[in-house]
Amino acid sequence: MTDAKRDPDLLLSRLKQEESKNKRGRLKIFFGAVAGVGKTYSMLYSARKLQEQNIDVVIGYVETHGRQETAALMDGLEILPEKLVEYKGRELKEFDIDAALKRKPAVILVDELAHTNAPDSRHIKRWQDVQELLEAGIDVLTTLNVQHVESLHDVVAQITTVSVRERVPDSLLERADEIELVDLPPEELLERLREGRVYIAEQAKAAMANFFRKGNLIALRELALRYTAERVVAAMDEYRQAHDILHPWPAVERILVCISPSPLASRLVRAGKRMAEALRAKWTVLFVQGSRESAYSKNEKVSLTQTLRLAEQLGAETLELSGNNVPEEIIKCAQQSNVSKIIIGKPARHRWAEILFGSVVDSVIRLSGPIDVYVITGDENTSLPSRVREFNTTSAYSAYLRTIVVVAVCTCVAKLMLPYFEPSNIVMAYLLGVVIVATRYGRGPSILASVLSVAAFDFFCVPPYLNFAVSDTQYIITFLVMLLVALVISTLTVTIKQQAEEARLRELRTAALYSMSRDLSSTLDMKSLLEIGLRHIGDVFDSRTALYLVGTDGALAVASQGEGKRELHDPDIGIAAWVHQNKQLAGLNTDTLPGASALYLPLQGAQKNVGVLVVKPVQEDRFMSPEQVRLLETFANQLASACERALLSEDSAQAHLQVKTEQLRSSLLSSISHDLRTPLATIAGAASSIIEGTEALNLERCKEMVKEIYHESMRLNRLVSNLLDMTKLQSGTLQVVQELHPVDEVIGAALSSMEERLTSHVVKTQVPADPPCIIGDATLLQQVLLNLIENAIKYSPMGSEIDITAEWQNGMVLVTVGDRGPGIRNEHKAKIFEKFYREDTKTASGAGLGLAICNGIIEAHGGHIWVEDRPGGGANFKFTVPASETPNTRELEDPDPLERKNEV
Amino acid sequence: MKSENEPTILVIEDEVPIRRFLKVALTDHGYAFKEAQTGQEGIAKIASDRPDLVILDLGLPDLDGLEVTRQLREWSDVPVIILSARGHEKDKVEALDAGADDYLTKPFGVHELLARVRVALRHAAKLATRQEDPEYRFGNIRVDFGTRCVFVDEKEVGLTRIEYKLLLTLIKYAGKVVTQKHLLKEIWGEEYGEESNYLRVYMAHLRRKLEQDSAHPKYFITEAGVGYRLKVE
Known part of the structure; x- marks a missing residue:
């Protein structure tokens, strides 16, 4: 089976690489043993060839070292201006990555991959710039010497005795699409050096004496050749793997x-x-x-x-x-x-x-x-910084001093015990001292305490006193055991204490993380999520915080800047954008823009980047420890997934709303087209029959038709009013003015506004002797009553009674509009308050909006509306709204009623 | 046959169909009809033609109807009835407070229109003659101004001082709508304050004392969002 022999991990990573390679730019490295073998020359030469093929080639940065042949090759190629950086009074020329990204050529030349950028540049190293170019989909041609390869650095240092600071990670070389070895035999290189074609004369001499010794050159050349050969083998293997070529693979080590x-x-x-x-x-x-x-x-x-x-x-x-x-x-x-x-x-x-x-x-x-x-082996020559504890030196002295004091105290106690106790018991006093020292001052002092205790015991408590000599040799065993016991105790105590401390710290972190995630899970509101997250992170890391979120347009925008003393005023949108794009840490204590005063972390959710978290510690060395950064990343991840959750729920709510709106729109259209057209058809028909009517059309018939026109147009008017009301309710612009209105006035206003239509029915009203005051908006409540009474007129037989009552119910006013119509069937009772719902689509007219409007208005008042069967037939429409007692107006008046002239 | 002293009504309205319909309705009922399309033209015609009544649309293309009312009131007392759509109660109240006499909500019937016109004209005539009646009657209610007594079905009803003032004000503008602000000014003067919250309560008291069914009033009509009207026809 071929499958078993294939390494699935490798296959997967190859697939991933392939995928990202399609988008990424191609990287070609011109690789050489040392400077002067002609890498830059070869690179420029191939650039010219590309240009001849009409490919958009641009020189990002090329260092000619004053070589004329090289400079000549640059003629006719577009050169990006260099960025001038001032550093310590000198002007440094640097590759301008922003200009390159903006220009976005197909191919760009960036010389000297291992170069270290000037301070305050975006990246510390040029290879990071190159990486960003590749990510942006730009092909890069670059040059590199073997001595700058990270994994070969030690070997090169051994050969040349020169340690290079500028190194390029192997992973970048491995990801290079092509490595072209530029080779020149050492003799020829030395020849070129002598001719001054590599360095200018004086530089060349110095170089030849040091680095460019023939032995070095041979060794470096071999290294470069071998490295390239290894790459070829690797590429071949990769090819085999990719193309299912049977090959005995060794077990993966x-x-x-x-x-x-x-x-x-x-x-x-x-x-x-x-x-x-x-x-x-x-x-x-x-x-x-x-x-x-x-x-x-x-x-x-x-x-x-x-x-x-x-x-x-x-x-x-x-x-x-x-x-x-x-x-x-x-x-x-x-x-x-x-x-x-x-x-x-x-x-x-x-x-x-x-x-x-x-x-x-x-x-x-x-x-x-x-x-x-x-x-x-460790290299002895490399300076090994001794483990100086800057912070502990002073306190260490005092710890040792205190240790001596403890032992002295123990000795005093021992001295006091001496007349009454066996020496073996006195040892216990000392051991107690050792335990105390071990718990308080750590390992060093506790060892000192052990040794001192034995010495003091010998000196003060073992005859002959005040002398280290021992009369009885069996005490030697006592000393040895005592020393051993003391050391063991001290070691164990210190270990336990440290473990406890570590456990405590871990516990603290876990607790902090837990408390944040608990708080985060309690809400889905973005604003409070950010508030909670930033508060926790600010507190745990003693930092100022700010947060960028990706807006709907895909751009970053400041979403929160912390609160109070945790407020971060000046986050750098440039860094944040970079972090967002590259999904990497940047800023303080990182490889990218370490000069920044704050740390920028990408907020990576499960599906996409949510935004960027900015954390600026109050003390700058706060993030030195890797576990701190990792912990911070854990917090950031928590926050990111919470944000993503909130965004997703917002999205789904939005989608739900859209579906709802869509449904509403379609039912509105179907309902409107019917309800608008029916009265319009009647009006148009009646009007045209009058216009085109013959002499035979008498005045009586004419009036009838005009009446019809009038009624239908009133119906249209009501429909339009309802639609407008519905729109207002729907758009949320409805404003409820909270005022006190005597309930009889509200009912009366509704009745008097529809006086003409009431003539066909008998209206009876009933309110308490001291009617309550409704708290709400009279115009809107009148609308509710109007709709209910209109329905009652519509569905009740002519001449029947319409009863309107108001009464107190649990601190609210309960208003009932009762009719003698056919009533509402149980299955429709809840639904009739929904939009466009009609009990029977065939017989009823109207768009089914009236009751929905009533429902909307009553709900906006904090009340409730429903329908019940009316005893004796018909329906009772009921609603409740908040109410209060009628305010007392007596105090505004004179105590006596109106004084009368005839009584004076 | 038109007599010389028939009242002239000027309609300021930009919609042609409405002007046409008003022309038919008003001339048919014995009024002389004049028309203007814009606010500016309307003001000019009021100055030149001296109409007895103005019907003014609130939504004009050039000048706001409210603005027309304000300008007009600086030099003319001609009664103004405003036309506006439902749901614009705030605009109506503003126009009424600026000096308009009454309002009609579109769409309206001829019956309603003529009633308003009659009331406005009668009121203007009464102001001109300044004749003082010793008593006022509407329906089963009689108010004796001399003794300050109020009777329902000739049975005396006790009113408080404020209720009586309220009643007097409504009688003064009988048939016309009176805004809340207007009532407050009439009863407490310019410096009314907290009383505004109680106006509705006084009104309710008055209604409960004088109406048969306060929840279905015949005379003391509430025009929601605008004000009150004493209906006397």
Whole structure:
């Protein structure tokens, strides 16, 4: 089976690469052993060829080093202006990435891939600029020397004794679509140097004495050739994989590189990369925080972050664990992920320390079983920053001093106990002291306390007193056991305390995260989500915060800037846009724009980028620790998914509304076309029959038809009014004026406005002796009554009674309009208050809007409307609205009623 | 046959069909008809033709009907009846407070129109003659101005001072709509304040004392959102 032999992971990543390659620009690297082999020349030459094929080629940045042949080749090619950056009084020429992105050519030339940009540039390194160009879909031609390849850096440094700071991650080279080796035999290169064709005369001499020694050149050339050859092999394998070529694949190896916070760790990482490359293995870089290790200094944390980031750049997986026993954690991790090889650094400790405390390396080797362990030396010449604890030095002294005081106190107690207790019991007093020191001051002081205690015990409590000499040799055993017990106790105590502390911190973080996600889950409102998220992040990280969201137009806009002391006034939209586009961290303590005062994090939801979070710590070293940044990222992810959830629910609400509106519109159209056309047809018909009527059409018939016209036009008028009312209700522009209106006045106003139409029926009203006052809008409530009474007229037989009553009910006014019509069937009772609903579409006229309007108005008043069967036949339409007692007007009047002239 | 002293009515309205219909209705009922299409033209015609009554549309193309009323009231007391669509109660109240005499809501019937016209003309005539009646009667209600007594079916009803003032004001403008602001000014003077909240309550009291069924009044009509009208015809 071919499938079994294919590595699914590789296949998947190839597919992904293929996919992104289509959009990404192509990267071609002109690769050489050293400067002067003609990389720039070759690059320009191929650029000219491209130009001849009518391809849009632009020179982004080319360094000619004063070489005339090179400069001559640039003639006729479009050159982007360089960006001039002023740095420490000097003017530096830099590649202008913004201009390049704006120009957006098909192909761009950017020389010297490994170049370090001037401070305050967008990226620290030029290769990051190139990456961005590629992301933007621009093809890039560039040049690179072998010494700048990250994984080869150590080897090159060994050969040339020159350590290069400018390095390019291997992952970029691996993603290059083409690497062209520009080769020149060392003799010829030296010849060119002598002729001054590489560097100008004086520079050339110095270069030849140092870097350009023939031995160096041969070695570097070999390295470049080998590296390119490896690439060719890799490409061939890739091809085989892609095209189902049967080939015995070796079992995939896995390499685990164990690092410490030491700056030397980067060496281990590069070694791991080379081995992984050679074995075509996957590799993981692991850091285990031992609980026994005391807290790391700021420098160590920075170094650790950098090493881990380097590993990620070189294509490794990185992992951070913490545990009690470092070697065990390493082996556990190795076994879990099927690691076949472990790379670990040679310990830098002194031999005696290793004997005393054991060595991680030894333990790992002992525990490793079938796993190979490679121990790699640290470079002695590299300056190893000693583990100075800047913050602890002063406090450390006082800790040791206090330790001495504790031991002194113990000695006093022991002295007091001496006459009454056995010496073995007095030892307990000292052990107690050791425990106290261990819990309070940590490892160093507790060891000191152990040793001091033994010495003090010997000196003061063992005869002969005030002398270190011992009369009884069995005390030697007491001392030894005491020392041992004291050391064990102190170690255990310190360990427990640290574990407790770590657990506490972890607990704190988990609690903080939990409390944020709990608060976030409580709302779907975007505004309060942002408020909650920013408040939590601001509090936990002691920072000012701001947040950009992607608007409907796809552009970023400030959505929130924190509150109160957490307010961040001046986030940089430029950085935020970059972060949003590239989905990477930027700003403070990152590789991109580290000069910025705040950290910018992309808010990545499950489906898309939601926005950008800006966090500006109150103290700038706040984010030095990698776990802090990771924690912040976790918070950002939480917030992002909450935001995405809110956006999605907004979207779905919007979609729901649209469907509703659509339904409404179609039912409106069908209803309107019928209800508008019927009266119009009647009017037009009646009018035309009068106009075209013969003499035979008598006045009586004429009047009849005109009456018909009048009624139909009134009907049209009502329909139009209802439509307008509905529109007002629908658009939410309806404003309820809250005023007190005596209920009898509201009923009366409705009745008097339709006096003419009431003649066919008997209207009876009934209100309490002291009628309550409705709280609401008289015009709107009159409209409700009008619609209800009109319905009653429409459906009740001529001459029947229409009863209108008002009464108190639970602090509201209950108004009932009763008719003697056919009543409403149960299944229709709830639905008749919906828009365009008619009980019987065939017989009833009207658009089915009247009751829907009533419902809308009553609901806007905070009341309720419904229909009941009327005892004795018909329907009782009822509604409630808020009400109050009629206000007392007595105090505005004189106590006596109107004085009368005839009584005076 | 038109007599010389038939009242002249000027209609200021931009819609041709409405002008045409008003012309038929008014001339048919013995009024002389004049028309104007715009506010400016209307004001000019009021000055030159001296009509007895003006029917004014609130929505004119050039000048707002409200503006026409305001300008007009600076130099003329001619009765003005405004025409406006339903749902524009605020505009109506503004025009009434600016000096318009009454209003009609489109669409309206001829019956309604003629009633308003009659009331407005009668009121103007009464102001001109300034004749004082000793008593006023409407329906089963009689008000004796001399003794300040009010009778329903010749049975005396006790009114408070404010209720009586309210009644007097409505009688003064009988048949015409009176806005809330207008009533407040008449009863408490220019410096009315909190009383505005109680006006509806006084009105309700008055109605309960004088009407047979306060929830189905015959005389004290509420025009929702605009004001009150004492219906006497």
